[in-house]
Amino acid sequence: MTAKDSNNGRRESLGFAEAVAQYIAPLLTAKGFTRTEQTAYSVRFQSPAVALAVFHEPVSYELDLVYALQAAPSERYNLCDMLDTVLGIGHKEQAFFQASEHDRVVYCIKAIADYLRKYGDKVLIGDPTVYQRMREVTRRRNEAYTKQVVQQPIRQAAEDAWQKHDYAKVRDLYEPIEDDLTPVEKKRLDYAKSHSRSG
Amino acid sequence: MRTTIRALLLGLLLVAVVANSHAGDFPFAPNRTVIGKLDDLKNLGPGENTLLKHLPNQGSPKLNWQQNSSVLRTEMGKGLPLRDASVDSAGNLINNTGFLRAERGLLQQHGWTYNPQTRLWSPPAAK
Numbered sequence: 143m144t145a146k147d148s149n150n151g152r153r154e155s156l157g158f159a160e161a162v163a164q165y166i167a168p169l170l171t172a173k174g175f176t177r178t179e180q181t182a183y184s185v186r187f188q189s190p191a192v193a194l195a196v197f198h199e200p201v202s203y204e205l206d207l208v209y210a211l212q213a214a215p216s217e218r219y220n221l222c223d224m225l226d227t228v229l230g231i232g233h234k235e236q237a238f239f240q241a242s243e244h245d246r247v248v249y250c251i252k253a254i255a256d257y258l259r260k261y262g263d264k265v266l267i268g269d270p271t272v273y274q275r276m277r278e279v280t281r282r283r284n285e286a287y288t289k290q291v292v293q294q295p296i297r298q299a300a301e302d303a304w305q306k307h308d309y310a311k312v313r314d315l316y317e318p319i320e321d322d323l324t325p326v327e328k329k330r331l332d333y334a335k336s337h338s339r340s341g
Numbered sequence: 342m343r344t345t346i347r348a349l350l351l352g353l354l355l356v357a358v359v360a361n362s363h364a365g366d367f368p369f370a371p372n373r374t375v376i377g378k379l380d381d382l383k384n385l386g387p388g389e390n391t392l393l394k395h396l397p398n399q400g401s402p403k404l405n406w407q408q409n410s411s412v413l414r415t416e417m418g419k420g421l422p423l424r425d426a427s428v429d430s431a432g433n434l435i436n437n438t439g440f441l442r443a444e445r446g447l448l449q450q451h452g453w454t455y456n457p458q459t460r461l462w463s464p465p466a467a468k
Contacts, residue, residue: 152400199379201393201409202440203402208380218380220436238438242401284433288457291434291445295454 153182157244158198158205161251166196169258173266188212191268196254198247205239205250207258211268219265219276221254227276228261231283293319297327304330310338374416376444376462377426378436389424392416406440413444417451422461432457 162185167177175187175194186195194209210218222237229235235257239250258265264272296315303311312334316323323331373389375382382391395412399405416423425445427436434455437445445462448455452465 153398197380199439200398201379201396201405203405204439206438222438240402240439280435281429281431281433284429284435285431287437288433288455291449291455292457294449295452 153200155244156182156198156242156247158182158247158251159185161248162196165248165252165255166258169255169262170194170266175266189266189268192266194266196251198241203240203242205241205247205254207254209265211270211273214273217273217277219273219280221257223276223280224262224265225257226283227272227279231279289322293322300327300330304334309334313338372421373424374421375424375426376413376441378441381426381436384426406443409440410443410447413447417448417453417464420464422459422463423448423453425455425460425462428457428460432460 159180159182167185167187170187170189174189175192176189177185178188179186182198183200184195184197186193188194189212191212192209193212193215194207197204197206197208199206207221207224208218209220210216221239225233225235225237236253239254241247241250265276296319300312300315303309303315312330316327316331316334320328320331373386375385375389375391379393382393385391392409392412396405396409399408425434427434427441429435434445434457445455448462453462454465455462
């Protein structure tokens with residue numbers, strides 16, 4: 143961690159660690175966790191099955207959970223992953239927390255604790271079935287998002303080419319992503335193919 | 342004979358460079374800037390840097406984002422690819438929230454493209 147507050151005291155006055163101790167630690171203790179580390183930015187816990195940390199990021203002030211099975215420490219998940227797995231992608235629960243005021247920090251930590259209480263039981267005990275499902279749900283979600291990021295410039299370039307009636311370029315851009323085209327884009331590709339045969 | 346030995350040594354050197362380039366499961370490049378969630382920025386490859394040293398806390402998320410986006414724009418102006426450290430084993434982007442989401446959005450708005458194979462964001466001209 144290289145980003146430091148010019149005033150560490152101010153950061154500690156936000157009461158992050160105290161809020162974690164008050165609202166999240168009791169839930170974890172009841173599941174066999176012990177606290178292993180505490181700073182103004184993170185509090186870490188461990189049980190025989192799961193390692194879990196609550197973060198208050200120094201620069202963005204985001205609050206989140208990161209946890210992993212002790213048997214697979216590199217497969218880390220966060221609060222959003224838990225909610226997407228338990229509730230399904232597209233759920234309406236808020237999974238993003240950010241706070242730079244004491245009251246807001248406490249509010250966010252209470253909300254995260256509520257989520258853990260409502261949806262985190264199997265995550266906290268390290269149920270392998272839930273982690274297996276979480277692995278699949280997050281993999282599909284991340285793949286879909288990455289595909290969207292990768293294809294967005296291609297779609298934009300094809301749109302520009304379409305406006306310029308450059309059908310050979312439209313065809314060349316759309317063909318590699320044909321399986322992912324929308325109905326409108328598919329029609330454009332068909333049209334572009336029939337108008338750029340020599341290309 | 343001397344030529345053969347020289348070719349053999351060159352071949353070994355190339356193998357060593359290629360092996361090193363895969364040491365961190367991403368392509369090695371000197372002075373490469375890496376973006377990602379703080380927890381993902383702890384394991385940098387040789388010659389890699391983050392922007393964190395340019396991001397002293399300004400006291401609020403809003404001021405920090407102003408600073409962060411300004412520093413990222415300056416870095417983008419150099420025209421060099423940036424590695425994304427918040428990825429899964431297949432190179433898919435993960436942890437798309439908060440500042441990282443905004444950073445990725447900024448890159449996309451400026452025509453930068455992401456390649457899951459290399460885990461690099463590249464500027465429009467370097468596609």
